Structure formats: structure tokens, C-alpha cells
Amino acid sequence: xxxxxxxxxxxxxxxxxxxxxxxxxxxxxxxxxxxxxxxxxxxxxxxxxxxxxxxxxxxxxxxxxxxxxxxxxxxxxxxxxxxxxxxxxxxxxxxxxxxxxxxxxxxxxxxxxxxxxxxxxxxxxxxxxxxxxxxxxxxxxxxxxxxxxxxxxxxxxxxxxxxxxxxxxxxxxxxxxxxxxxxxxxxxxxxxxxxxxxxxxxxxxxxxxxxxxxxxxxxxxx
Amino acid sequence: xxxxxxxxxxxxxxxxxxxxxxxxxxxxxxxxxxxxxxxxxxxxxxxxxxxxxxxxxxxxxxxxxxxxxxxxxxxxxxxxxxxxxxxxxxxxxxxxxxxxxxxxxxxxxxxxxxxxxxxxxxxxxxxxxxxxxxxxxxxxxxxxxxxxxxxxxxxxxxxxxxxxxxxxxxxxxxxxxxxxxxxxxxxxxxxxxxxxxxxxxxxxxxxxxxxxxxxxxxxxxxxxxxxxxxxxxxxxxxxxxxxxxxxxxxxxxxxxxxxxxxxxxxxxxxxxxxxxxxxxxxxxxxxxxxxxxxxxxxxxxxxxxxxxxxxxxxxxxxxxxxxxxxxxxxxxxxxxxxxxxxx
Numbered sequence: 001x002x003x004x005x006x007x008x009x010x011x012x013x014x015x016x017x018x019x020x021x022x023x024x025x026x027x028x029x030x031x032x033x034x035x036x037x038x039x040x041x042x043x044x045x046x047x048x049x050x051x052x053x054x055x056x057x058x059x060x061x062x063x064x065x066x067x068x069x070x071x072x073x074x075x076x077x078x079x080x081x082x083x084x085x086x087x088x089x090x091x092x093x094x095x096x097x098x099x100x101x102x103x104x105x106x107x108x109x110x111x112x113x114x115x116x117x118x119x120x121x122x123x124x125x126x127x128x129x130x131x132x133x134x135x136x137x138x139x140x141x142x143x144x145x146x147x148x149x150x151x152x153x154x155x156x157x158x159x160x161x162x163x164x165x166x167x168x169x170x171x172x173x174x175x176x177x178x179x180x181x182x183x184x185x186x187x188x189x190x191x192x193x194x195x196x197x198x199x200x201x202x203x204x205x206x207x208x209x210x211x212x213x214x215x216x217x218x219x220x221x222x
Numbered sequence: 223x224x225x226x227x228x229x230x231x232x233x234x235x236x237x238x239x240x241x242x243x244x245x246x247x248x249x250x251x252x253x254x255x256x257x258x259x260x261x262x263x264x265x266x267x268x269x270x271x272x273x274x275x276x277x278x279x280x281x282x283x284x285x286x287x288x289x290x291x292x293x294x295x296x297x298x299x300x301x302x303x304x305x306x307x308x309x310x311x312x313x314x315x316x317x318x319x320x321x322x323x324x325x326x327x328x329x330x331x332x333x334x335x336x337x338x339x340x341x342x343x344x345x346x347x348x349x350x351x352x353x354x355x356x357x358x359x360x361x362x363x364x365x366x367x368x369x370x371x372x373x374x375x376x377x378x379x380x381x382x383x384x385x386x387x388x389x390x391x392x393x394x395x396x397x398x399x400x401x402x403x404x405x406x407x408x409x410x411x412x413x414x415x416x417x418x419x420x421x422x423x424x425x426x427x428x429x430x431x432x433x434x435x436x437x438x439x440x441x442x443x444x445x446x447x448x449x450x451x452x453x454x455x456x457x458x459x460x461x462x463x464x465x466x467x468x469x470x471x472x473x474x475x476x477x478x479x480x481x482x483x484x485x486x487x488x489x490x491x492x493x494x495x496x497x498x499x500x501x502x503x504x505x506x507x508x509x510x511x512x513x514x515x516x517x518x519x520x521x522x523x524x525x526x527x528x529x530x531x532x533x534x535x536x537x538x539x540x541x542x543x544x545x546x547x548x549x550x551x552x553x554x555x556x557x558x559x560x561x562x563x564x565x
Contacts, residue, residue, distance in 0.1 A: 131308075132332070137330075145319075222361050
């Protein structure tokens with residue numbers, strides 16, 4: 001039945017494309033999570049009346065975040081071609097998409113992290129200070145655990161944006177479902193390929209959202 | 223134990239200097255339950271936060287347990303803070319941790335080994351009466367239970383001093399009493415010095431030995447709770463005393479009493495401290511050939527004994543009444559005042 005509905009699909013290629021999409025998404029989620037947390041923490045800690053209050057660092061980080069959030073993703077990939085080439089040694093394939101994916105979404109996640117940390121009750125941070133906690137303890141034992149549900153739901157939102165980005169990157173040669181839909185579907189006028197790729201991407205998005213919601217609910221003891 | 227000299231805190235707000243705590247000097251002896259009372263904005267909360275330098279003092283000196291807090295660098299201050307417990311109006315528990323993990327937190331900060339931690343946490347849970355709730359999350363607890371966790375957490379590292387910042391202000395009266403009893407209990411068991419900030423006079427009445435009244439960043443009146451209760455000097459203090467004694471009505475009441483009870487002598491008996499423990503009324507009734515009628519009164523208990531007034535109508539021979547009055551004056555510590563003699 002599947003061959004009747006989607007006559008032009010080559011299943012080996014499809015499996016390969018799904019694998020590449022997952023690969024790009026998951027590696028870039030990990031990178032985004034780490035860099036986004038760093039950016040968000042820096043924004044939160046260096047803000048006025050923050051623990052590391054510092055106008056200049058705050059300004060620089062905020063400027064970096066705002067600039068990279070402002071650049072449309074498709075242009076960002078093109079701008080980063082020299083950087084990617086230097087880092088990965090090629091501008092084609094899933095690996096070549098990673099720098100752009102991470103640099104494109106980490107600032108976005110950084111802002112979400114900042115918002116999540118701001119939601120942590122100031123009194124709890126103060127209580128930890130009154131107990132004689134080091135800043136490191138406050139970050140890892142208070143701020144991050146107390147904002148965990150918001151951090152996870154923020155990461156869920158970011159992951160879904162990332163899945164969209166991988167498809168966009170695919171269209172200019174990164175591989176994955178976007179690439180497959182564009183080169184083997186759209187350009188050959190085999191629209192059944194485009195259609196199936198769309199369905200698979202939607203399913204992936206649903207799975208990510210479901211997992212994200214599940215973890216968020218599990219973590220939230222409020 | 224705690225000595226404070228010339229403590230001052232000035233906040234800068236849009237080029238306006240706001241003096242929250244103004245040249246405050248105070249000594250608090252070891253093992254004391256010291257109350258600081260004042261209306262909101264009096265600077266009492268800032269004062270208590272200056273003691274562990276959650277707010278940096280603008281000037282002045284704080285010495286706690288022979289350690290000059292104001293001279294410590296940030297690392298020394300962190301260590302000193304581990305010896306100063308603090309509880310808060312809104313409890314400030316970590317919602318992501320269970321009761322036992324919340325209590326274990328200050329122990330983790332102090333680097334206490336794991337087995338030792340578990341043992342100490344259990345001890346504290348028993349002390350504050352939360353046995354059976356170890357695995358509960360703060361969201362599953364009532365306000366009083368949350369404050370018990372707060373107290374256990376504050377006591378975890380065996381502090382010498384406990385700072386209470388409006389610790390009962392978010393609780394209902396009954397829970398407030400339970401928490402206050404727990405604080406007195408801890409004060410007696412552990413010999414802990416407690417500094418308690420509040421705007422409720424009955425909290426002071428119930429557990430404090432010494433009280434300081436704050437207004438506009440200054441201590442305007444200070445002393446033994448009973449002295450402050452019986453002889454309030456400042457108008458703020460008088461207002462606070464009225465919160466629980468309702469002294470304002472007394473003036474009207476006396477005229478009412480004089481009008482309503484035409485016979486006999488009317489006496490005002492003032493009980494201060496231990497006087498309330500004496501069996502005064504029955505003693506005069508037995509010793510002298512007079513009849514006593516209690517008209518009105520209010521006696522309230524403080525940490526240093528009871529305090530209050532009683533209005534009585536005395537019937538009998540004038541001579542016998544005079545003897546009874548002089549007996550009260552000379553033989554007991556009750557203050558007596560004749561409001562109206564038999565005509």
C-alpha cells in the first residue's frame with residue numbers, strides 16, 4: 001500500500017535522511033543546551049544587582065545574543081560558510097550544518113534560560129547566601145534545580161525550532177529530511193516525497209514535544 | 223554575645239539617600255530571646271539582614287560571638303554565616319527538594335559527610351516535630367510545617383545565633399503559637415541566642431525577655447519586656463502595648479465603674495512579673511473581714527511572668543479596708559491604687 005501511495009520513495013534514502021535529521025537535531029540540541037546555559041547564566045549573573053553584577057560583560061553578552069537572534073537562519077548559514085569550512089573542513093553534509101544550527105539557536109535558548117532563572121524566588125537565593133553558600137553552589141544547587149522545569153520546556157521549544165532549522169539547512173546541502181524533500185521531491189516534481197517527509201517531520205516534532213512535556217511535569221514539584 | 227556599635231545603612235534611591243538603620247548601638251547577651259518590634263518601614267528587617275551582611279552596612283561594627291562580622295572578607299563571611307541561622311517570613315524553601323533534602327542543604331554547604339548528614343537531618347526532623355514527613359515536598363506542607371522545615375534548616379549547623387525575620391507573620395494565630403513554643407523550646411534546649419523581628423506585640427509578649435522598639439531606623443525604647451509593657455514611654459510603644467492590653471478603653475471604664483458601683487472602695491491592683499503568681503485575692507479575703515468583688519481585669523503572660531490589672535470592689539468596715547490596702551502595699555509586690563474611697 002505504501003508503494004502505491006508514495007511510488008517515488010527510495011526507502012534506503014529515506015532511512016538515511018531520517019537518521020541525518022536526528023543526528024543533526026540531537027547533536028545541536030546538546031551544543032545549544034551547553035552554550036545557551038552559559039549565555040543565560042552570564043546574562044542573569046551579570047545583570048544589575050546580580051551576583052556578578054558587571055555592566056560591560058552584560059552588555060557584550062546581550063549584544064551577541066541579540067545580533068545572532070536577529071539574523072535570519074538561512075542567511076546565518078551562508079555567513080558562516082568560511083567558519084564552517086575552517087572548523088569542519090567542508091560545507092556539505094550533516095556535520096557542516098552543526099555550527100550554524102548551534103550558533104543560530106543557542107542565543108535563543110540563552111534568553112529562555114535567563115527568563116527561567118529570573119523566575120527563581122529571590123528569597124531562596126538569599127536563604128542560600130545566608131547559609132554561607134558559594135556562588136558555584138548557588139548556581140548548581142539552587143538556580144538550576146529550581147528553574148529546571150522552565151529550562152526543560154525552553155529546551156523543548158528550542159529543539160522544535162531546531163528541527164525546522166535542520167530542514168532549512170538540508171535544502172542547501174546539509175542532508176536530512178529537508179534535503180531529501182527538496183532534491184528528490186521538489187526538484188523532480190515527485191510531490192509524494194515532499195509529502196512523506198513532511199509527515200515524518202511532524203511526527204518527530206510531536207515526539208519531542210511529548211518527551212519535553214513529560215519530563216517537565218515529572219520535574220515540577222511546585 | 224552580640225554587640226552592635228553605630229550601625230548605619232543608607233540606601234541610595236534616585237539620588238535620594240534613605241537611612242534605613244540609623245546609628246544603632248545594642249548589646250544582646252548570650253541565650254537571650256531578643257525582640258525587635260516596629261511598624262513596616264521602621265528598618266527592622268534591614269537591621270536583621272545587616273547582622274549577617276545580607277545587606278552591607280554603610281558604617282558601624284557588628285561583633286557576634288567574638289567575631290567581628292563587619293571585618294570579615296567574603297570567604298570568612300561565608301564560614302561565619304554557617305554559624306548564624308536565619309528563618310524567613312516566606313520560608314524560602316527549595317521547592318525542588320524534599321523536607322529532608324532541604325534540611326540537608328546547609329550541611330552540604332558546610333561539607334558534612336553523607337552518613338553524618340543523614341543522622342543530623344533525622345535528629346532535626348525529630349526536634350521540630352516533622353517525623354513522617356521526610357519525603358514530602360514543600361508544596362505538600364502547611365505554612366506551619368514549612369516554617370518548621372525552615373527552623374530545622376537554620377539549626378542544621380549548630381548555630382550560636384538564630385535570626386528570625388518576621389518568621390510568624392505569614393502564619394495564622396494558632397500556628398504562630400506553635401512555632402513560638404518551638405522557638406522557646408529550642409532556646410532552652412540549645413542555649414541559642416534568638417533575635418526576632420516582628421510587628422506583632424503578642425509575639426514579643428509570648429517569648430521575648432528583652433525588647434527594642436524601632437522607629438525610623440532608630441531604637442526609641444529598649445529594655446525588659448515587662449518594664450516596657452508597664453511603663454511605655456514613647457507613643458509607638460504605647461500603641462504596641464495597646465495591641466494586646468487595650469489600655470485606651472481603661473480610662474472610660476474607670477468612670478463607668480465609679481458610676482455603676484456606688485458602694486465600697488474601688489481598688490486598682492497592678493500585677494507585674496511574679497506578683498501574678500501570688501494568691502492575693504483569697505489571701506486578703508481570709509485575713510481581713512472584707513468582701514471582694516472582681517469588676518474587671520486582664521492578666522496576660524509574658525516570658526518574665528504575668529502582667530496586668532484588676533479592678534475590685536471592696537466592701538466592709540473602713541478601718542478593715544485600710545488595713546487590707548496597707549497590707550497589699552507593704553507585704554506584696556502588687557501595686558495598689560485607691561480609685562475611690564467610701565464616701
